[in-house]
Amino acid sequence: MLxxxxxxxxxxSGPIFYVTPAAGRAIGLEGLLPDFHIICCQKxxxxxxxxxxxxxxFCLEKxxxxxxxxxxxxxxxxxxxxxxxxxTPNIITFKPSPMIEKVCEKNGFRYLGNKSEINREWxxxxxxxxxxxxxxxxxxxxxxxRIEKENMMxxxxxxxxxxxxxxxxxxxxxxxxxSTFVVDGREKLSEILEKNLGRKVKIADxxxxxxxxxxxxxxxxxFLVSQPIFQITGFPECNRNAMGTCGNDFAFGSxxxxxxxxxxxxxxxxxxxxxxxxxxxxxxxxxxVVGSDGVHLIEVNPRLVGSIPIFTKLxxxxxxxxxxxxxxxxxxxxxxxxxxxxxxxxxxVFSQLILRNVKSKPLTIIRPMRSGIYKMDGDVADFVRExxxxxxxxxxxxxxxxxxxxxxxxxxxxEYANIQVGYGIMETRNGFTEEFTKTKESVLKNIILS
Numbered sequence: 001m002l003x004x005x006x007x008x009x010x011x012x013s014g015p016i017f018y019v020t021p022a023a024g025r026a027i028g029l030e031g032l033l034p035d036f037h038i039i040c041c042q043k044x045x046x047x048x049x050x051x052x053x054x055x056x057x058f059c060l061e062k063x064x065x066x067x068x069x070x071x072x073x074x075x076x077x078x079x080x081x082x083x084x085x086x087x088t089p090n091i092i093t094f095k096p097s098p099m100i101e102k103v104c105e106k107n108g109f110r111y112l113g114n115k116s117e118i119n120r121e122w123x124x125x126x127x128x129x130x131x132x133x134x135x136x137x138x139x140x141x142x143x144x145x146r147i148e149k150e151n152m153m154x155x156x157x158x159x160x161x162x163x164x165x166x167x168x169x170x171x172x173x174x175x176x177x178x179s180t181f182v183v184d185g186r187e188k189l190s191e192i193l194e195k196n197l198g199r200k201v202k203i204a205d206x207x208x209x210x211x212x213x214x215x216x217x218x219x220x221x222x223f224l225v226s227q228p229i230f231q232i233t234g235f236p237e238c239n240r241n242a243m244g245t246c247g248n249d250f251a252f253g254s255x256x257x258x259x260x261x262x263x264x265x266x267x268x269x270x271x272x273x274x275x276x277x278x279x280x281x282x283x284x285x286x287x288x289v290v291g292s293d294g295v296h297l298i299e300v301n302p303r304l305v306g307s308i309p310i311f312t313k314l315x316x317x318x319x320x321x322x323x324x325x326x327x328x329x330x331x332x333x334x335x336x337x338x339x340x341x342x343x344x345x346x347x348x349v350f351s352q353l354i355l356r357n358v359k360s361k362p363l364t365i366i367r368p369m370r371s372g373i374y375k376m377d378g379d380v381a382d383f384v385r386e387x388x389x390x391x392x393x394x395x396x397x398x399x400x401x402x403x404x405x406x407x408x409x410x411x412x413x414x415e416y417a418n419i420q421v422g423y424g425i426m427e428t429r430n431g432f433t434e435e436f437t438k439t440k441e442s443v444l445k446n447i448i449l450s
Contacts, residue, residue: 002032005338006329010034013332014087016112017080019067023050023057024402024418025094027389028312028324030055037083041070043405045371046388053388056083063409068099077107092328095119095303112331114280114302122275122302125170125179126202132297135274137267140168140289140296142204147193155193156186159203166206168243171199180243182206209291210429211245211298212253214264215311217323218272219281219330221341224323225268227348228253228261229307231287234430237444240358241413247353248307250314251424254347256290263295264288271300282327283308307352309389310420314348317392350390351425353440355417357410357449365416367448368403375399376435381442390420399439403447410449417447 002010015035018026023040030036031054038050041060051057058079064070071077071091080089091109093100096116104111121127132139145155159167161184169192171179183189193201211233215226230253231245232238238246256264268286275284285305289296308324315322321341329336357363373384373391375398390400400420410416425436432440 006334007034009329009332009334012087014090014110015083015085016090016092016328017083018092019071019076019100020094021065021067021070022404022415023047023059024309024389026055027309028316028322029328032316032325033328035085037080039070039076039079042408044388045405046386049386049388065411066097067093067095068097068103071100071103077103080109081107090328090332093304110331112328114282118275118278118280119302122280122300125299126200128299129202129204131274132267132271135270137270137297138263138295139298140204140207142202144200144202146200147197149197152190152193155203156189159186159189161185168202168204168206170202170204171196180241182242207289207291207293207296207298209289209296210256212256212264212288212290213248213305213307214268214286214288215283215305215307215323216268216272216286217283217326218276219326219336221326221330221336221339223269223272224326224341224343225265226311226323226344227346228256228264228288230255230426230429232353232426236358238353238358239356239413240360244356244413245306245354246356247351247419247425249351249424249426251349251351252426252429254349260290260295264290264297267295267297271297275300275302281330283323306354310350310352311344311348313389313391314350315344318345318348320344349423351421351423351436353419353425353436354415355419355444355447356415357412359449360412362409362411363449365404365406365408365410365447366450367446368406369401369417369443369446371402373398373400376439376442379438379442381439381446390422394422397435401443416449417443419443 011034017037019039020026022042023038023044026038037056039058041062041064047057089109090112092112096113096119098116126144129142166184169181211231212228217224230249232247283304285301287299312322312324373387374381375384403417427433
């Protein structure tokens with residue numbers, strides 16, 4: 001897929017080190033990049049398979065929860081410096097942070113990502129509502145206010161809960177939906193406000209509808225947008241937060257009507273032009289809720305997003321230049337006049353379901369399932385073969401499972417398993433297909449956390 005000029009450019013630019021707690025986050029370009037390293041801290045059964053696929057692999061095996069702490073570890077710094085071959089090491093992470101920037105500056109590493117200040121401002125849900133309002137981009141009617149004892153009563157009385165009306169209460173930052181609450185009465189609202197005195201909050205009309213993600217990549221090569229990807233939410237066995245995503249379905253996303261797609265794309269373009277004007281480049285994700293009254297942009301994730309490993313493999317299968325490669329080349333200051341980057345295919349079919357710790361306390365994996373390809377035999381999942389992702393060799397009825405090994409501690413809301421299949425898994429917006437329901441239940445039954 002890459003011509004010799006691009007390969008030579010990547011070779012001259014130096015090795016690339018993807019630093020991440022879990023190796024699965026870094027999957028995608030192994031075997032394509034000439035000198036690619038994955039550095040993680042969570043054990044994986046598939047390290048040797050990843051090496052055979054073309055990535056060099058280093059697992060720190062320490063209980064570090066974020067990329068900044070991993071990159072700061074002396075053992076990781078030594079590994080990077082010992083594998084540079086006299087060239088500048090390039091660092092990529094899922095999300096930027098001031099710690100990552102400081103480590104890179106101190107050690108002479110090149111960071112292949114945007115500045116953390118941009119991420120912090122644009123991922124702030126409250127500030128983002130203000131930005132979209134200023135751009136006249138459609139979003140749910142909302143107000144922002146700092147919670148004080150003196151205004152709590154006014155806030156509670158200002159909302160109309162009659163006729164089943166609900167509201168989305170959001171705080172600036174969180175993950176897996178843990179900073180967003182849906183309230184349907186004053187009692188629940190009062191409880192949330194009381195627990196968050198002194199914090200700024202956004203209270204918006206709750207839009208009943210489906211949530212879609214668009215992967216976007218911007219740079220000198222242009223402005224590229226993926227097909228709509230349906231976000232799976234509302235399954236308490238997978239995510240304890242009602243608004244937290246627990247996977248996505250490319251096939252179900254393709255059902256989004258052309259008018260809604262056009263409206264979404266117009267909003268994306270407006271916001272993307274604004275964020276590009278402050279220096280942003282590369283990958284970001286846009287989330288929309290599509291309801292009976294139209295399309296509402298609810299947030300932007302100015303960083304790599306969770307579907308990128310899958311999306312990268314899908315793009316490669318169609319011989320496209322992946323967004324992830326465009327992202328990397330952008331930060332290496334590649335001359336895009338020699339590379340034609342096109343809009344990605346709009347009818348990819350793929351799904352993944354993410355299983356998270358749904359308890360309010362950390363749990364340990366007592367009995368895992370072996371990572372690899374499985375096939376359902378009735379209600380039983382039988383192991384078929386080793387694999388480190390859902391490759392193109394999966395037959396009908398097979399699925400890929402990635403599971404955290406035994407003994408690993410899983411914090412609340414954190415992922416412990418991921419099911420991937422080459423078909424659509426949603427029968428309706430609120431229900432899985434019968435075929436996939438058996439797969440999900442088998443996995444939930446067989447992985448034991450305590």
